[in-house]
Amino acid sequence: MKAVIRHGPGKVSVVERDMPEPGESEVVVKVAYTGICGSDTHRFIEDNPKWDSLVLGHEFSGIIHSVGKHVVNTAVGDKVTSAPLVPCHECASCARGEFSLCKAYTFIGSRIDGSFAEYVKVPAANIVFLGDHFPLEKGAFIEPVTVCLHPILRLDNLLGQTVVVTGLGAIGLLAVQIFKAMGVQHIIASDIVPEKLEMALKMGATRAVNVADESLEDILDGQGGADVVFESSGSNPAKLSAVRIAKGRGTVLLVGTSPRDITFEASLFERITRKELNIIGSWMNYSAPWPGSEWETAVWMLKEGLIDTEPLTTHRFDIEDFQKGLDVIFGGKELFIKIIITPSEVTA
Ligand SMILES: [Zn+2]
Ligand SMILES: [Zn+2]
Incomplete structure (x- = not known):
């Protein structure tokens, strides 16, 4: 599959990577739309080689591509987004539903591979269903709305x-x-x-x-x-x-x-x-029961048209042109609000 990999501050290329395989309780999402977050911008420009090996990106929507053998109630083709935080679900903070305070977490798109790729692997527990009639491009805005x-x-x-x-x-x-x-x-x-x-x-x-x-x-x-x-x-x-x-x-x-x-x-x-x-x-976007009412409320608000994302989507680029998106961000000449990347062709 195609994936975006950074080569030092401000430069990326699109490389071929192995397809992710879902573990027993994981799913693989075919990424239809993914937004570049301000926090990604920081990671793309920071002088730190740790950002040169990981696939970034945590605001995305897509369809279920494959599911692990213990995953239930999730079917190939379902329209979804995913919460990017992977908390331990075992510590006292997690038990209280204060997932943002978990110390033993990992994070899709900053600690494990994220959505600036054709496919991304996530825990099934992180999946948020969008429903059949939800326009997938709006799904890339669920995370920022939460x-x-x-x-x-x-x-x-x-x-x-x-x-x-x-x-x-x-x-x-x-x-x-x-x-x-x-x-x-x-x-x-x-x-x-x-x-x-x-x-x-x-x-x-x-x-x-x-x-x-x-x-x-x-x-x-x-x-x-x-x-x-x-x-x-x-x-x-x-x-x-x-x-x-x-x-x-x-x-x-x-x-x-x-x-x-x-x-x-x-x-x-x-x-x-x-x-x-x-x-x-305020830090991140989670509450109990996991991942929190932030997520279902965001899906509802976008579905009902209470939030219009169209004017916010100032730029759209194919994954091959990811560098152009960064050039808009770091060029400092053009107004941008949200840059949306389309890694995979999804007809839904
Ligand atoms: Zn973000
Ligand atoms: Zn925890």
Whole structure:
């Protein structure tokens, strides 16, 4: 089968690899669509040779190609996606359903071979069924939607509330649509890229704020603060701003990664205590029963059209042209949100 393998930072080639064979409790998925995640981007560019031997990729959809002999209720041809985390299912964290906290895990697409290939092997327990009428291309968005839902499902009723979404990559733009579907009255979306702000407005944001020109603090002061801030940019100014604009007893959801050291002035840090803020960190996308309601909710939202992925899919490439996708990402010239790769021809 064809698989994408990195050759040092930023360069890949498509190579021939052995077909994966399912173990007793595993299945092999023929990959129809797979998205390049921000975390993959990091792995493709990092100066670390460990990324030169593994097949990356963890956001994908496809059909069941083969099943292990102990696998039941799964048939060749079923349309599926898969949770990429493979937790131990034995430790105390796993027993509590806190799978993101498992220390004895492996991960499809960062520790074992992932979906930037024609076929990928996964545990049968990780399979999420999409149903016959689900458009497979949308299936590549299930994993990023679950990343949004994981912290959002910890919130109380949002009907009529004010939510700020900072950072309008794929996660932020999906979150805008989820908040819209949940009946949030004011959805204020912020970024520094005008085209992304434009997209957010089309997806249901009630106001788009370019933080290069306008201050979120000024805007939110006039509105009495945000009930919820969904921080998905990973940028330090956005994290500091989140603490300023959240209202008393408001909630800050930290979804973006933290690549740089951050400094809070004492007076700003004290706003966390004085305003009695809820600061919620979010890591991955799982809950009990495994893999969690994030996954079935994501399938439902996409199937019902509550989330539109079409405008987010800014680029599509055949697996042979994978390098072109990376060139878009690392070229820094073209706007992109989600780059979708099509490893296999699947007629379904
Ligand atoms: Zn991802
Ligand atoms: Zn565990």
